[in-house]
């Protein structure tokens with residue numbers, strides 16, 4: 001498996017999450033305020049809620065249901081009720097193409 005094009009960079013709005021599925025893997029893709037594109041698992045670990053329906057705040061994506069904010073860098077929830085992280089995917093930008101490999105998650109410490 002290799003990285004696949006999932007979006008055009010020019011289609012992303014800053015601080016807005018977009019839901020994509022790559023080989024059946026749901027992800028929330030976010031262009032943050034610093035111009036960095038992140039991709040994290042789209043399903044909140046507290047419930048079956050799409051994180052891309054939530055709110056971007058800095059480098060976090062907050063679940064609208066009960067307010068857990070997940071780090072876009074590490075996938076970790078920064079507050080309860082969620083306590084398990086979501087996966088973080090490696091994003092490659094090639095010109096206007098946003099490429100993601102759904103089988104490769106970034107190692108976070």
Ligand code: FES
Nearest residue numbers: 044046047063066
């Ligand atoms: S479903 Fe996301 S915090 Fe409860």
